[in-house]
């Protein structure tokens with residue numbers, strides 16, 4: 217009686233222990249029998265007909281295999297051939313059942329499912345064999361053990377290595393997959409520039425499939441590491457990873473993986489969402505809650521990259537709403553206060569993006585006492601300059617609300633700190649601080665308290681870039697110069713006045729004249745505290761005359777003021793004399 221449940225073997229030796237040539241002969245024999253048998257079957261004829269083309273294609277694959285000079289040495293065949301043989305034997309025994317009219321033991325349904333299982337194994341073997349043949353590894357003598365390209369390897373050697381590696385990964389069992397992944401990681405760690413070649417020559421889709429939970433944990437872990445390096449080192453591989461659905465897998469890993477694996481997944485997710493075209497997929501893969509949870513419970517590394525990913529997608533309106541629903545604001549503020557400095561920076565950026573997105577988030581942030589925290593953090597000496605920049609942007613977005621603006625205006629500590637940032641901050645911080653100062657209603661006392669930043673404000677006015685810097689400097693100066701004491705201070709700053717006059721010079725074309733004209737006009741209005749004399753001495757009259765002729769906004773008015781004052785002082789002198 218034919219063995220129903222187990223494939224029969226032709227000899228007593230287990231197939232693994234037979235030389236590959238013998239195995240190939242056995243396979244070829246069984247295959248010929250099977251092909252004959254599929255013609256004479258009397259039941260399930262349709263199904264056998266579908267199988268026939270697969271069997272003929274196997275026949276031609278096998279003949280290509282035996283034509284490849286080095287095929288018996290390939291280690292992958294040591295497992296592939298025996299399992300192919302056993303599948304064919306199984307199919308042969310099933311075909312025997314169909315050639316007699318005998319009833320099917322166990323029923324037709326069971327038989328059908330056995331046949332389906334065997335055919336799908338056959339398809340897998342065919343697929344693996346095809347991969348092996350196409351990879352070119354059967355034509356290379358160094359494919360016996362996985363080669364490792366040295367530092368001086370040329371492109372051809374690298375491409376061969378990648379083909380060999382991915383063939384082992386795809387065709388081999390765990391004993392092949394693990395060393396292949398190790399080797400891939402080693403090569404990528406040595407030279408991240410190889411990422412694009414790996415993305416192009418390897419099978420990223422397959423690698424991503426290894427992130428699936430059906431795989432062994434150690435293999436999954438290595439695959440996550442490889443995907444993480446590929447995603448963070450090269451735009452092209454990042455794109456392929458995204459297109460192959462990697463983001464969804466990575467989010468599942470971030471959700472449920474072990475700590476080191478979650479860190480690597482977070483790094484990859486941040487890198488992938490850095491591309492604005494990919495961000496939307498975070499909500500499609502239900503990633504919002506996963507990212508927020510990672511910000512709360514992850515290791516510091518995980519938190520830093522998870523908040524980076526949130527920052528990357530916070531600009532997208534749909535995602536922003538989901539973020540709000542999942543309670544993102546307190547989570548981000550927690551990181552802003554207690555995260556690593558990299559996490560703080562990204563969290564600050566995130567707050568700034570959310571605060572500028574509209575009233576809804578501004579209200580949420582204020583409800584979470586966000587304003588007080590931001591005002592406190594900006595004075596925290598340990599903040600990096602990037603973090604300060606983002607915090608300033610967030611405060612400035614919140615300042616749209618009148619109540620916030622009042623709170624800011626009445627905080628001496630904040631005003632003094634803005635003055636310090638204008639003197640010592642980077643250019644972006646200087647610009648935002650100046651613009652914020654200009655917008656607040658500051659008491660005269662506080663204006664006096666920060667008089668020392670006026671010299672820096674004049675300097676900002678000299679720089680045509682970034683856009684808006686000149687204006688911010690000028691407007692802040694205008695605000696400070698409403699206090700007479702400050703006019704006197706500026707009059708004493710000879711260098712500052714010289715700079716202003718120079719900016720008025722029509723020959724100096726980089727400067728938008730409107731702004732120095734505004735400032736000079738402010739200096740001349742009311743009692744000028746001694747500025748007028750110095751300005752005149754520096755040649756401001758001629759410049760203003762020219763600018764008035766050129767119809768520069770405000771120039772005529774400033775000129776008038778200058779002349780009036782001139783007359784007045786002439787009169788007062790005459791009177792005194």
Ligand SMILES: *[C@@H]1O[C@H](CO)[C@@H](O)[C@H](O)[C@H]1NC(C)=O
Pocket residue numbers: 612613615648649651652655
């Ligand atoms: C100051 O106010 C202007 C006009 O309302 C606004 O465009 C600008 O963004 C404000 N600056 C800051 C730093 O808030």
